[in-house]
Amino acid sequence: xPDYNNNIPLPDDYLDESQPLMRDNFAAFYDLININHGNFxxxxxxxxxxxxxxxxQPVPVIGANEIGVRGILSTFTNRPEMGFNRNAxxxxxxxxxxxxxxxxAWAPLGGNGLLxxxxxxxxxxxxxxxxxxGPEIPRFTHIYAVQVNxxxxxxxxxxxxxxxxxxxxxxxxxxxxxxxxxxxxxxxxYSYVAIGDDLP
Amino acid sequence: xxxxxxxxxxxETIAATQQPIHDNYADIETLINVNHVGxxxxxxxxxxxxxxxxxxxxGPLPLANEINMFSRQSTLTLRPEVCVRRNDGTVIEMxxxxxxxxxxxxxxxxxLLKWGSATALAADYGAGGTVIAFPVAATIPxxxxxxSVFLTTRYPGGVDLNRIATLVNVAAANFTVLASSRTLQAxxxxxxxxxxxxxxxx
Numbered sequence: 001x002p003d004y005n006n007n008i009p010l011p012d013d014y015l016d017e018s019q020p021l022m023r024d025n026f027a028a029f030y031d032l033i034n035i036n037h038g039n040f041x042x043x044x045x046x047x048x049x050x051x052x053x054x055x056x057q058p059v060p061v062i063g064a065n066e067i068g069v070r071g072i073l074s075t076f077t078n079r080p081e082m083g084f085n086r087n088a089x090x091x092x093x094x095x096x097x098x099x100x101x102x103x104x105a106w107a108p109l110g111g112n113g114l115l116x117x118x119x120x121x122x123x124x125x126x127x128x129x130x131x132x133x134g135p136e137i138p139r140f141t142h143i144y145a146v147q148v149n150x151x152x153x154x155x156x157x158x159x160x161x162x163x164x165x166x167x168x169x170x171x172x173x174x175x176x177x178x179x180x181x182x183x184x185x186x187x188x189x190y191s192y193v194a195i196g197d198d199l200p
Numbered sequence: 201x202x203x204x205x206x207x208x209x210x211x212e213t214i215a216a217t218q219q220p221i222h223d224n225y226a227d228i229e230t231l232i233n234v235n236h237v238g239x240x241x242x243x244x245x246x247x248x249x250x251x252x253x254x255x256x257x258x259g260p261l262p263l264a265n266e267i268n269m270f271s272r273q274s275t276l277t278l279r280p281e282v283c284v285r286r287n288d289g290t291v292i293e294m295x296x297x298x299x300x301x302x303x304x305x306x307x308x309x310x311x312l313l314k315w316g317s318a319t320a321l322a323a324d325y326g327a328g329g330t331v332i333a334f335p336v337a338a339t340i341p342x343x344x345x346x347x348s349v350f351l352t353t354r355y356p357g358g359v360d361l362n363r364i365a366t367l368v369n370v371a372a373a374n375f376t377v378l379a380s381s382r383t384l385q386a387x388x389x390x391x392x393x394x395x396x397x398x399x400x401x402x
Contacts, residue, residue: 003239003240004225004229004238004239004240005225006225006226006228006229006239007222007225007226008221008222008225009214009218009221009222010218010222011218011219013218015214018214018218022221025225028239028240029228029239031244031245032232032236032239032244032245033245034245035244035245035246036245036246036247037245047266051247051250052246052247053246053247053248053249053250054237054243054246054247054248056248056249060248060249060251062251063251063253065253065254065273065280066251066252066253066254066271066280067251067252067271067280067281067282067295068249068250068251068252069249069250069252069269069282070247070248070249070250071249084282084295085249086279086280087280088279093295095294095308109297109305109307109313110294110295110297110305110306110307110308111282111294111295111308112294112295112296112297112299112305112306113297113299114297114299114305126358142299144299144300144301144302144303144315145301145303145315145316145395145397146352146395147350147351147352147395147397148352149350149352162353162364162382163352163353164352164353164354164355164361165352165353165354165355165395166354166355166356166357166358167354167356174358176355176358176359176360178360178382179383180364180382180383181382181383182383183360183362183383185360193397195303195305195313195315195397197299199299
């Protein structure tokens with residue numbers, strides 16, 4: 001592949017000097033456009049066949065009326081992931097990153113900065129369950145919603161279980177588990193889903 | 201110099217065309233260096249990132265076997281949002297959301313999630329339950345179809361109130377929740393707080 005030369009032709013060049021350089025430039029431009037793009041003369045000329053994102057650092061500057069898409073080596077998954085950059089939000093809003101591990105799963109909710117976490121727990125009566133932590137899991141800085149459902153291990157006993165949320169925060173939830181038909185605390189297993197974000 | 205897409209001309213000498221050709225080459229490299237990995241390096245032609253200046257709403261319409269990704273100023277969030285538009289004209293604002301409680305968010309497939317908290321009234325026990333309207337504002341998308349609603353009863357203070365919130369009915373603009381005793385088939389001793397999470401389409 002010929003090198004592109006952005007400083008030709010010069011005024012004192014002879015045509016036989018400039019001609020091969022200009023030809024090389026046209027070839028280089030053709031070769032570059034042929035990467036990711038529909039090339040000259042093709043039906044899809046100028047469009048993107050696909051878009052390859054070598055991972056980038058530092059974060060590119062985004063204008064006020066713009067939004068950026070880029071690749072980054074994720075510290076959570078240790079692999080290239082895609083995300084959006086906004087003008088007013090530092091860092092990246094990832095939309096391909098996720099850890100689908102049972103009990104400690106999380107994923108972005110579409111690239112808007114929201115994260116969804118799902119997992120499980122167990123307890124009796126009033127108790128607390130914390131969201132899993134680890135280097136592969138972002139921490140909520142804000143949390144907006146939780147839903148908790150009883151896991152029925154026995155179809156008859158499970159029919160008599162009930163769970164309520166006392167409140168929740170960025171680290172976990174305070175729950176209350178009881179028999180459904182009696183005002184008695186009861187041991188039970190449950191699953192949950194939580195929505196929040198890790199934005200500043 | 202501005203890019204000249206009409207040079208060299210057949211009647212021009214090399215002396216006349218050298219400068220516009222030279223300028224065009226420089227302009228090409230300047231343009232390619234925006235967003236792209238430039239000439240003469242290992243990743244040339246690939247994208248460092250893609251910056252999308254806002255397009256006029258609703259956005260460019262793709263051909264039948266294509267899909268367009270672009271940015272436009274959202275009337276919901278009042279900021280640029282990444283959208284996809286299909287050949288049928290539908291647009292998904294895949295980065296739009298209200299990160300708050302109550303809040304909402306689009307998934308990248310166009311599903312709309314809404315969440316929040318509300319109270320079902322004990323007084324509505326004999327009337328089929330309490331109708332809970334989704335929050336309404338110019339900056340909140342509206343469901344065309346509500347697919348499902350999930351409820352979790354709330355016990356403030358961790359006290360067993362012996363009350364339960366149960367879903368009765370789902371509509372596009374609202375859902376109905378019955379407040380009842382948990383252990384009896386009877387009205388509760390008081391109102392029942394709950395959290396909800398809804399999924400639907402626009």
